[in-house]
């Protein structure tokens with residue numbers, strides 16, 4: 001479940017052998033766990049460790065590295081500047097780490113957003129489909145990703161010793177086997193309509209359709225959530241972990257203050273492409289899933 005690395009610096013380099021083992025672990029559905037890799041805050045940045053910096057209705061703050069903009073933040077001139085610098089730094093060190101640890105992905109990794117999550121997850125009011133305390137694989141209704149892998153880096157930055165408690169569920173192949181009978185075809189014309197009405201940012205491919213169904217059906221099935229074999233992991237403050245959240249069944253049960261960086265990878269850049277959700281779903285459904 002966990003593949004542990006003892007590194008304590010974001011700037012470390014890794015031998016070819018260390019990289020190969022880490023890639024096999026990551027693509028094989030393990031969580032790369034760095035229990036000594038902390039993300040340090042300056043004194044000024046420590047002031048940001050409060051849910052009060054959230055804008056109304058937001059549950060986290062997101063940083064767009066291309067536009068260098070923040071979303072979800074309350075409009076405090078000084079804090080916004082400090083927060084943006086901190087999140088840009090996390091985005092940059094996470095990207096460095098991924099490129100150093102998985103150098104075979106270099107040139108293929110695409111920078112996504114960084115989020116800062118200052119709300120306690122346990123007991124947070126949310127809709128069933130947005131409830132990340134239930135096991136799920138990641139798929140997003142508005143942002144199709146056309147088969148690209150989702151690689152996420154997380155660091156627990158809780159200042160008072162509170163762990164981030166996760167569940168890890170069964171391997172992706174088993175999730176697919178379990179939910180295959182429920183994966184219905186999309187309605188004719190629906191995905192074009194969603195794009196046309198700007199419900200989705202880009203066209204929702206069949207891959208995105210089935211991944212979203214998998215995400216939703218997992219969360220909706222209370223019986224599955226109860227009985228499926230799961231492991232509890234306690235990610236303590238000062239630890240970092242890397243996981244392909246589109247294939248690893250996961251849930252976040254409790255914890256407050258985490259930083260998260262998202263990166264995307266085309267499946268053809270993987271060492272073992274047959275472990276991609278795209279390949280596994282195409283095999284299971286007996287058809288190509290990236291249509292146009």
Ligand SMILES: O=C(O)CCC(=O)C(=O)O
Nearest residue numbers: 117132138245251252258
């Ligand atoms: O906030 C967390 O710890 C993880 C939530 C989650 O499911 C995700 O970010 O994919």
Ligand SMILES: [Fe+2]
Nearest residue numbers: 132137138245
């Ligand atoms: Fe998730």
